[in-house]
Amino acid sequence: MKLFALALTALLPCLAASSDADPGKSMGSPNAPVRIEVFSDFECPACKGLHEQLLPLVMRDYVIPGKVYLVSREFPLPMHQYSREAANYATAAARLGKYQQVADALFLNQFAWEVNGKVWDAVANVLTPVEAKKVQLLAKDPSVMSEVERDVEAGKAASINQTPTMIITRGPKRYPLAGAVNYNLLRSLLDGLLK
Amino acid sequence: MVSSSRVLRAVALALRIALGAVFVYAAWTKLREPWELFAMSIDAYKVLPYWAVLVVARTLPWAEMLIGLALMAGRWLRVSAAAASLLLLVFFGLMVRAYAKGMQIDCGCFGLGDAISARTLVRDGTLLAGSLFLTWMSFPGRRKAE
16 A cells, blocks of 8 residues: 555656546656556445555556556446445545545445445545545536546456456457466466566 | 157267367467467466466467367377367366456467457357367267167
């Protein structure tokens, strides 16, 4: 988690969006040879595992060295009662450059808010009072809600039916990887694609 | 009037070609992509240790290719049909286990994006039934009985 936060701080100056990626939800250089889009649901346990265990390794080994451009996408599943609300808050926070902090907090406290429904409590903890007010307003903004919906539609168009799903793109090649992934295999795959 | 043994032989021939083509196609979908993708599919079943996942991911597609070509060519029929049946039996068992446990994973049968479902179970079950019939037909005892 700390590594993830440090990496974010280091990368903030070079955050940039590709044509269809939210700059607030993307990390690394958009010119990196490999792009990984992560479709996830804040209420999904496997997504928590991916966010907290695998993505920090990808950040350390590939995003920070400029080899991979990492894009986060929302894919709240209908069976999860609060995941759409969580996605709206996270997307709103991205407008203030606080996506990673809010995503970290949502996954960290997933066990609590998925039961008691107090999604906002997890989000508010990592925001200043001024930011919190802005995020609450932005989360109800039609542009934020439509951005979440665009991610969902993009996922459906890519035939995604479960979370997490990573879509790895290298030139014209696209590889959708669903579910939990062994990091040694992912590393071998990425190294092969980067050759 | 066409005898039943001729019909059975015609069915076996069609099955042999079709099953061989399926095996070749299954091998091709794996060999055309980085081997790690198939390794991830195998790993998702959570039945093999990591070293075995690597071995199977590197060798199974080639075995499928050999079996498929042998079936299509009609060479080493008893061995290739029995090997196809054994493989399909293992695949089907693993898929049923994963489905029963509610694991939402790719079956790994024909590359990525083929999640285990009732449809994939019916498909693989049908292939298994066909392969078992072909194996039965390929043994000498069966041919003598005709």
